[in-house]
Amino acid sequence: xxxxYKKEFQQFLVEWFQREKRDLPWRKTKDPYKIxxxxxxxxxTRVDTVIPYYENFLEKFPTPEVLAExxxxxxxxxxxxxxxxxxxxxxxxxxxxxxxxxxxxxxNTRDEISKLxxxxxxxxxxxxxxxxxxxxxxxxxxxxxxxSRVLLIEDDIALPKTRKVFEKAVMDLIDxxxxxxxxxxxxxxxxxxCTPTSPKCLLCPVRDYCGAFAEGRTAELPxxxxxxxxxKLHYDVYVIENEAGQICMEQRPATGxxxxxWQFPMVEQTADYSGIAxxxxxxxxxxxxxxxxxxxxxxxxxxxxxxxxxxxxxESKSGKWFTLDEIEHLPLPVPMxxxxxxxxxxxxxx
Numbered sequence: 001x002x003x004x005y006k007k008e009f010q011q012f013l014v015e016w017f018q019r020e021k022r023d024l025p026w027r028k029t030k031d032p033y034k035i036x037x038x039x040x041x042x043x044x045t046r047v048d049t050v051i052p053y054y055e056n057f058l059e060k061f062p063t064p065e066v067l068a069e070x071x072x073x074x075x076x077x078x079x080x081x082x083x084x085x086x087x088x089x090x091x092x093x094x095x096x097x098x099x100x101x102x103x104x105x106x107x108n109t110r111d112e113i114s115k116l117x118x119x120x121x122x123x124x125x126x127x128x129x130x131x132x133x134x135x136x137x138x139x140x141x142x143x144x145x146x147x148s149r150v151l152l153i154e155d156d157i158a159l160p161k162t163r164k165v166f167e168k169a170v171m172d173l174i175d176x177x178x179x180x181x182x183x184x185x186x187x188x189x190x191x192x193x194c195t196p197t198s199p200k201c202l203l204c205p206v207r208d209y210c211g212a213f214a215e216g217r218t219a220e221l222p223x224x225x226x227x228x229x230x231x232k233l234h235y236d237v238y239v240i241e242n243e244a245g246q247i248c249m250e251q252r253p254a255t256g257x258x259x260x261x262w263q264f265p266m267v268e269q270t271a272d273y274s275g276i277a278x279x280x281x282x283x284x285x286x287x288x289x290x291x292x293x294x295x296x297x298x299x300x301x302x303x304x305x306x307x308x309x310x311x312x313x314x315e316s317k318s319g320k321w322f323t324l325d326e327i328e329h330l331p332l333p334v335p336m337x338x339x340x341x342x343x344x345x346x347x348x349x350x
Contacts, residue, residue, distance in 0.1 A: 090118025142190025
């Protein structure tokens with residue numbers, strides 16, 4: 001793109017963003033901590049879903065110091081329902097580094113901020129450009145889609161190495177005087193106009209500079225070839241209630257999927273459906289009755305859980321037992337929240 005066209009591209013994109021940007025809570029601050037929180041929450045999650053979580057999170061953890069000192073269980077409870085819980089743990093770990101090593105001030109250079117736990121190239125660039133006004137790239141899926149069409153980039157965006165191509169493209173194009181509005185403008189354009197299917201090209205402020213629009217190739221770009229295999233897992237889930245009305249719960253391992261979250265006992269389904277017999281024998285539970293509660297499916301990024309939940313009356317001196325009020329304070333994954341709700345309806349314990 002020539003110098004003249006680049007200046008016009010910058011101007012039209014920035015002016016469009018300033019005029020059309022959505023009214024979002026994280027756009028009302030330049031606090032790097034608050035912007036960092038928003039960018040972490042927005043990874044893999046829709047804007048409308050994030051807004052109430054963001055506002056609640058900053059109410060509970062208004063400063064880096066408060067988040068750094070928080071109990072993990074309380075942190076995970078505030079994150080409950082957002083998914084990808086490692087984001088919350090990494091955010092807290094990174095914030096602790098800021099408090100301990102940088103006097104609670106988020107670093108303002110890519111080299112330093114990138115050393116923080118959980119801060120990748122995108123998050124680093126977003127915080128630097130939005131909070132500090134530093135002309136740095138912040139390449140997410142929206143940016144790759146927009147620039148693949150504008151610049152006719154045919155590299156496969158599913159390949160990790162391709163991100164470097166787009167990072168260079170952003171650095172070549174970025175408006176040094178308005179890096180925040182430029183980067184957010186690219187993201188906003190991808191979210192609202194230059195969408196994956198049926199892009200609204202006639203509403204695009206930079207369509208005159210778009211190679212894909214000129215050549216009628218918007219449907220071909222971006223190129224995304226790589227396919228991820230999805231693993232399907234089938235579990236029986238047991239809501240075991242004793243005579244005192246307490247429920248048996250177990251905590252997941254400290255690492256891996258949904259680390260440290262709480263769940264009802266889960267046993268992988270077997271061909272002969274002997275899961276409950278196996279579980280009750282191993283945990284010395286005396287069964288008094290069993291009813292089916294609900295079946296549901298929960299999709300993670302590369303795993304699908306198929307769950308069949310049962311309500312069970314039983315007694316045991318082993319295991320960890322909680323009242324319903326106590327369970328309300330435990331961080332539960334979304335499928336466990338749904339099963340808990342089904343249990344409440346089934347037993348009329350609302």
